[in-house]
Amino acid sequence: MMPDGKTTAPPARRSAPEVTLAGLGKTYRGAARPTFTDLSLTCPAGRITVIVGPSGCGKTTLLRCVCGLEDTSAGTIRFGERDVTKVDAERRGVAMVFQNYALYPDKTVAGNIGFPLRMARMPKPDIERRVAAAARLVRIEDYLGRRPSELSGGQRQRVGIARAIVRGPDVLMMDEPLSNLDTKLRAEMRAELGALQRQIGATTIYVTHDQTEALTLADHLVVMRGGVIEQQGSPEDVFLAPRNTFVADFMGRMNLIEGKTADGRLTTGDGAEARLDGYPAGREVVLGFRPEEVALGPAAEGGLTVSAPIERRELLGTEVLVTLRLGERLLRVRVPVGTPLDGTITVSVPPRHLHFFGADGGRIDFAAEALPRRQVSSR
Amino acid sequence: MTKRSTSPFAPGQIAVHVALAAGAIFMLLPFWLMIRAALTPEAEIFSGNMLTLGTVTLDNFRRVFAEVPILRYYFNGIFVVVAIFIGQVIVCVPAAYALARLHFSGRELSLWIVLGALMIPYQVTAIPVYVILAQFGLIDTRSALILPFVANAFGVFLLRQFFLAIPGSVFEAARLDGAGAFHTLFSVVLPMARPALVTFGIFSFVSHWNDYFWPSFVLRSDAAATVPFGIVRFLDAELGSDYGPQMAAATLSVLPLLVGFLLAQRQFINGIAMSAGQVE
Numbered sequence: 001m002m003p004d005g006k007t008t009a010p011p012a013r014r015s016a017p018e019v020t021l022a023g024l025g026k027t028y029r030g031a032a033r034p035t036f037t038d039l040s041l042t043c044p045a046g047r048i049t050v051i052v053g054p055s056g057c058g059k060t061t062l063l064r065c066v067c068g069l070e071d072t073s074a075g076t077i078r079f080g081e082r083d084v085t086k087v088d089a090e091r092r093g094v095a096m097v098f099q100n101y102a103l104y105p106d107k108t109v110a111g112n113i114g115f116p117l118r119m120a121r122m123p124k125p126d127i128e129r130r131v132a133a134a135a136r137l138v139r140i141e142d143y144l145g146r147r148p149s150e151l152s153g154g155q156r157q158r159v160g161i162a163r164a165i166v167r168g169p170d171v172l173m174m175d176e177p178l179s180n181l182d183t184k185l186r187a188e189m190r191a192e193l194g195a196l197q198r199q200i201g202a203t204t205i206y207v208t209h210d211q212t213e214a215l216t217l218a219d220h221l222v223v224m225r226g227g228v229i230e231q232q233g234s235p236e237d238v239f240l241a242p243r244n245t246f247v248a249d250f251m252g253r254m255n256l257i258e259g260k261t262a263d264g265r266l267t268t269g270d271g272a273e274a275r276l277d278g279y280p281a282g283r284e285v286v287l288g289f290r291p292e293e294v295a296l297g298p299a300a301e302g303g304l305t306v307s308a309p310i311e312r313r314e315l316l317g318t319e320v321l322v323t324l325r326l327g328e329r330l331l332r333v334r335v336p337v338g339t340p341l342d343g344t345i346t347v348s349v350p351p352r353h354l355h356f357f358g359a360d361g362g363r364i365d366f367a368a369e370a371l372p373r374r375q376v377s378s379r
Numbered sequence: 380m381t382k383r384s385t386s387p388f389a390p391g392q393i394a395v396h397v398a399l400a401a402g403a404i405f406m407l408l409p410f411w412l413m414i415r416a417a418l419t420p421e422a423e424i425f426s427g428n429m430l431t432l433g434t435v436t437l438d439n440f441r442r443v444f445a446e447v448p449i450l451r452y453y454f455n456g457i458f459v460v461v462a463i464f465i466g467q468v469i470v471c472v473p474a475a476y477a478l479a480r481l482h483f484s485g486r487e488l489s490l491w492i493v494l495g496a497l498m499i500p501y502q503v504t505a506i507p508v509y510v511i512l513a514q515f516g517l518i519d520t521r522s523a524l525i526l527p528f529v530a531n532a533f534g535v536f537l538l539r540q541f542f543l544a545i546p547g548s549v550f551e552a553a554r555l556d557g558a559g560a561f562h563t564l565f566s567v568v569l570p571m572a573r574p575a576l577v578t579f580g581i582f583s584f585v586s587h588w589n590d591y592f593w594p595s596f597v598l599r600s601d602a603a604a605t606v607p608f609g610i611v612r613f614l615d616a617e618l619g620s621d622y623g624p625q626m627a628a629a630t631l632s633v634l635p636l637l638v639g640f641l642l643a644q645r646q647f648i649n650g651i652a653m654s655a656g657q658v659e
Contacts, residue, residue, distance in 0.1 A: 069551050089554045096555050102548035106570040115566070119557035163556070 016170050016203040017080030019043040019066065025074035026061055034073070035061045036227030044220055045080075048197055048204040050235075052214035053224035054250070059207045060175060062224075066205060067094040067173045079171055079203075095169035095202075099176040101156045103148040103163075109135070110144040113162045120167065134166040137196065154185045161193070165200055172202040178213065190216060211251050215239060223247050245286055245361040254288040254355065255331045261285060266304070272327030278302035278351060279366060288355040291321065291332040296339060299348035306331065307346040416626035424622055439627035446624075448601065449631060452609035457635075459524045459605055460587045464580055466529035471579075472572070474530075475538035476564055480550055490539075496532035505596060512597060523597040524605065528587065534579050541575035542568065577646045585636060606632040 021041045027034040036058045043049035051059045064070040066077055068089030076085045084092050095116070103112050110131050117127045135141040138158040148156055157177060164172060177193070178186045194217050197204050208214055214221055215235045222232040223246075231243040242248035245256055259268040261283045266276040276287070277299065289304065298305045308324040308331065315321075316334070322341060324331045333347050356364040416424050420436050443449060477483070478490055501508075508527050509518075517523045545568070553563040569576075594608035601609050610628045 067555060069554065089551075090557050090559060092555075094555060096552070098548045098552060100546060100548055102546065102552040104549065104552075104567055104571070106573070115553075115558075116556035118566075119562060163552075 016046040016201055017082070018045040018078075019049075019171060019203050019205065020078040021062075021066065021075065022078070023075035024062070024065065024072055024077065026058075026065055026070065027073045034227065037074070039075070039227070039229060041222060041229065041232065043203055043205055045203055046201045047219035048194070048206055048217050049220040049222060050206045050208060050214045050218035051222045051224055052208055052211060052250075053230075055209060056226075057224040058227040059209075059224050063173055063175055063205060063207045067096055067171075068092045092171075093167075093169060094171045094173055095164035095167060096173040096175065097157070097160050097164045097177040099179050101148070101153075101160045101180075103156060103159055105148055107147070108144065109140060109146050109148070109151070109159050112148065112159055113144075113166050116163065116167050130166055131162075134162040137165065137199070138162045138192075153181050154189060157181065157189065161196070165196075165202070168200070169202055172197070172200075172204045174204065174206040176208055177206075179208070179210070186213075193217065215251070223250060225250075241363065242288075242355065243363050245288065245357045248288045248355060248357070252290050253332070254290050255333075256357075257287045257326065257329060257331070259285065259287065268327050268329065270327035270329075272308075272329070274307075274326065275299070275305040276303075279356075283364075284359045285364065286357040286359070286361070288357065289349040289353055291334045293353035294333045294335070294347040294349050296335060296345075296347060298346055299350065303351045304349040304354055305346065306348070307344055309344050310341055313341055413626045413629055416622055417630045419623065421621065421623045439623035440631070442621075442624045443627045443631065447610065447613045447628060449606070449609070449628070452601075452604055452606045453635070455521060455603055455609075456588055456605040459521055460584050462521075462525045463528045463587050464583050466525065467531050467534050467579070467583060468576065470530050471534035471538055472569065472576075473564065474535045475542055476568060478535065479539045479542035480547075481560075493532050493535050493539075497536055501527070502592065505593075509597060518597055519599040519603060521603045524587075524594060524603065527593070528583075531583070534583070537579050538572065538575055541572055545571060574646070577643065581640075581643070584639065588636060 019042070021039060021043075024039045024041075025034055025037040039062065041049075051062060053059045061070060065072050068084070068087065072085060076083055078084065079092075104115065107115065110128075113134055114127045114131045117130060122130075131144070132141065135144060138161050140155060140158040140162060143151060143155060143159075148159065151159065157180070160177070174193075178189050181189060190213055197217075206213075206217060218235045220232065221235045221238045223230045223238060225246055231238055231247045238247065239251055242251060242254070245254075248254040249256060257266065257268060257274070259266045259274075261276060261279050261281050263281050264275060264277055266274045266285075266287060268274075275298070287304065306324065306326060308326045310322055311325045311330060312323040313320055314323075315337070318337055319334045320337055320339065320341065322333050322335055322345065324333060324345065324347075335341075335345075335347070339345075356366060358364050412429065415429070415432060417439050418432065418435050418437070420434055420438060423433050474493075478486060478493070512518055512523045512526070517526070549567065549571075550563060553567045558566060588605070589607060590605070591607045591611065594603075594605050595611075598604055598608060601612055604612065610632055614625055614628065
């Protein structure tokens with residue numbers, strides 16, 4: 001747990017392990033269905049793995065299993081070579097940052113940060129040195145004598161983070177650490193957390209429901225739904241080539257149009273139509289594109305062109321979010337401020353920004369289906 | 380009192396204060412009569428105005444100290460009350476923690492048993508408990524006053540409710556910080572539970588300090604007598620209808636509680652409000 005309990009320098013990383021979950025299953029006692037079954041995942045050593053998904057998808061349960069707060073029903077958890085599946089939480093050496101901070105209310109900031117070291121029976125002068133170092137790292141050093149109730153939410157979470165990193169943990173868990181903070185603070189802390197993690201180099205598992213946090217912080221991104229990993233990979237891969245309609249919708253809120261391709265057209269079930277050039281005809285597809293990736297006017301060379309009446313306008317600043325009605329479906333597009341917006345508008349999406357999914361929701365790669373002039377985007 | 384927009388002379392306000400004043404007089408008058416009688420020479424107690432002090436004397440107190448072994452009663456009382464409370468903390472805190480936070484089979488049943496015990500007045504079990512104490516040869520000792528009260532259902536229940544109000548993540552944080560059940564309990568939970576312990580402590584101190592029934596049940600002599608039992612015993616035997624010394628003795632028996640309350644007033648109010656240890 002404390003291989004280098006005598007070091008006094010702020011936790012500088014050396015040996016963060018890869019965290020491997022193999023065939024992990026969890027069924028809560030008395031629950032009708034398992035929270036997840038046969039879940040396998042590798043979290044790269046020293047990097048941030050972000051698990052993102054809607055509430056109830058099992059991401060927090062997964063995190064709690066990894067740090068030992070919950071038993072697993074099946075499978076193994078390894079930190080590097082070490083099998084920790086049956087190791088008790090207090091001996092697993094995992095540190096955690098909680099959504100509601102979970103500070104000890106009657107201890108000072110210094111007492112909170114130093115608590116894990118006291119439990120590890122570190123000598124007092126060493127504790128003081130390391131508490132000071134950890135506090136400096138999260139810029140809370142001026143508040144060491146205060147109690148949590150005298151701190152703001154952001155300061156409390158800084159204390160929570162300092163307490164988690166003070167031991168120099170190899171594996172660090174973060175359970176929606178920024179969710180209780182206001183928007184501006186959240187953006188600041190997000191950037192700081194990323195920098196801090198690179199500095200200490202612990203293998204980090206970060207759970208969130210916020211796609212911005214997921215994309216900005218992740219080295220390895222895992223999208224979960226209903227206890228199943230829908231997609232994992234680098235955040236670029238996940239964002240640019242979502243594997244199915246769920247990921248497409250959850251990461252970046254794609255517009256999704258179900259329909260059937262015909263020669264140069266896409267017809268939807270409710271009789272609406274859009275121009276679609278350069279794709280095989282007679283296929284049931286779900287076509288996806290993001291609101292940011294449209295251009296004004298008809299497509300110049302292939303791609304999708306939609307002409308539809310405007311339903312709603314919302315000013316976002318330099319852009320306007322326009323809601324269009326295509327048949328019974330609402331589509332969101334972002335256009336520059338000053339675009340004439342009355343009645344109907346024509347927008348287009350170039351082929352590299354179009355995503356196709358089958359009727360089952362899975363991604364279709366038309367490029368791989370012998371259509372060499374189509375390049376489905378995957379940077 | 381903070382100022383409110385309502386005028387202090389509004390009819391509603393006046394009515395409320397009259398009612399409160401009447402209640403205060405009703406509750407304080409017996410105390411006044413006790414203190415007055417204790418400080419008044421024997422001969423003047425039933426003469427003169429009951430509401431004012433006449434000649435002030437400490438003779439009654441001197442007589443009590445001279446004729447009643449009141450210091451021994453004090454020592455016994457304090458010893459018993461402190462021992463009971465320490466025992467209660469040792470028994471109730473782990474029990475309450477287990478009932479609130481640990482998962483084990485039979486937890487529900489255990490809780491129901493505690494609740495059941497809460498509903499049984501101790502007079503009901505007095506005879507079986509007496510028999511047990513007699514078997515162990517503990518009758519007429521301080522142990523007979525202490526042991527039956529060490530496991531206290533009210534304490535277990537009160538502390539359990541308090542522990543339940545502590546967010547689970549605090550316990551989890553302690554676990555991940557490397558604290559076992561013992562350290563979690565003593566380094567994290569107990570400091571947080573201070574207001575609950577103080578509240579419970581006050582209930583425990585007051586009821587056992589004042590208790591007359593149980594000492595009169597298990598004591599034979601005044602060797603282990605606590606203050607109320609000792610004083611009553613002595614009054615019956617020696618002081619008969621001497622109201623001055625009687626009231627002086629009564630004053631002496633409530634004095635420690637009064638002093639204790641004045642010292643711990645803030646803690647006491649915090650404990651009743653039970654908010655001091657909460658996490659937001």
